[in-house]
Amino acid sequence: MLGAIEAGGTKFVCGVGDAEGSREMVVVSTGDVATTMGAVCRFFTDAMERHGPIRAFGVGSFGPLELDPASPAFGRITTTPKPGWRDVDIPRWLHSAFGLPVAIDTDVNAAAVAEAQMHGVDQLAYVTIGTGIGVGLVANGCTQKGMGHPEAGHLLVRRFPSDTGFAGVCPFHGDCLEGMASGPAIKARWGTSLDALRSYHPAWVQQAYYVGQLCASLILMHAPERIVLGGGVMQQECLFPLVRTATLQALADYCANWNEDTAARCIVPPRCVEPSGLVGAYLIAEAECSRPSNLEYLV
């Protein structure tokens, strides 16, 4: 049995079980660090009494995270604006409490791992469009990390031709992808969320234009076998055909592999039933069990 956490800015989803399914799950709302991590650790302690021992923990966390194994700050949340969470080391909390191996990656990279397994591919992009826009990438079967980790939600996009008056909501870039197409951007521009707008409202085509530009850039930069689009905004299923069309328009027949059929098969909603990030956390915990731990420094 494994322990998994999808650690988000508003809630921590915790589970025991494995990637096939959780035996038990709990949601802890994200408050101050000590209260939140206290509640998380109590859940795992209690769950072990009911279900037996945990072999390892996997964490898919909000970030940015330090993921360079050579860094003394490995596993920490770094420059988050979330009060109190800067420099928090979730793996260390878990390791101190339970003395077990802990693996960590970004929430979106964990989700990408889960979706890659569900789709049976090794090259995949997972995109979540909600309060922000996050992108997790699996390349050659491993999550994409290097100097930092991908932050493709902040891609600089071209503006939709008629979209000239809106400055965008990203505090760093103004009109980057997140600034133009996240949930808060949609609300700031139209005064409501997409689902409250009629199907012929220009908001839909405009939203698809931006998401399609991200998909085209992912194809040109990453050559994914699947692009999985999740998050609250993408729960509007009617966005998918519009996004596929916008993606192909942006590629302009340059990539021979991409046509209507490919787009229908490869630009898709998430397949995981439980949250993809939680399923991914089980998978990275499992992988951690099968290799020498890189977390000796935690002891």
Place this chain on the structure above:
Amino acid sequence: MLGAIEAGGTKFVCGVGDAEGSREMVVVSTGDVATTMGAVCRFFTDAMERHGPIRAFGVGSFGPLELDPASPAFGRITTTPKPGWRDVDIPRWLHSAFGLPVAIDTDVNAAAVAEAQMHGVDQLAYVTIGTGIGVGLVANGCTQKGMGHPEAGHLLVRRFPSDTGFAGVCPFHGDCLEGMASGPAIKARWGTSLDALRSYHPAWVQQAYYVGQLCASLILMHAPERIVLGGGVMQQECLFPLVRTATLQALADYCANWNEDTAARCIVPPRCVEPSGLVGAYLIAEAECSRPSNLEYLV
């Protein structure tokens, strides 16, 4: 001893030796397929008489290439506009002539492998800016491939604010990165190459703006430890500081790891002395020797 080819649209650079250096190199200009491959095979036959047997071949080739090992067309050049070279299968030519293992990847992916080894990193982007713009990527120590391979030279870029009159030269996208910042784009816009323009000519800052946008997108999408900028256009060394500044401006302090020091250390010219693509071809040949061949179908 290994055999290596950097196969380009104007010339094939062939060598025998290993990634430490070639014992002998030859340049064959790219003509019709039979003449070109005939000359290439003669070189390797003669070189083996002088230097002894070759264990395997590595090819870094122009493309697009089919790199899906499950495809019957694996190893072929696909939709190239180069007359006569569509569907050409360089590995099959070599295998028919010599009966040895052959590994193939794109020219830019091979170059990325070589530069990753030179820099001692596993996450790297190699960019060449010349007749076209090509990008090779190493992720987790392997080259980036999936559905197709990266074609990040065709990234859709934002225009430099004052760059309004020029339509771009890309036959697919017009004003994508290659359409705006390749050698032919520079010539079409300014009537000359960059090196003929004075240091205060606006062409320099504009060129750096586009290349910096590529670097920022690579950082956001790929988190490379190094971005290596090569090719004829980047031989103008004074572009490097301008590109670094443009990259940081595009990121707008979003990526905590990237500052002036990182940019100076990580956005750099190629380190390989021999062509990076040739060195990479030796490295992929070497890797091919150490695993079961996936080229049985060639027999």
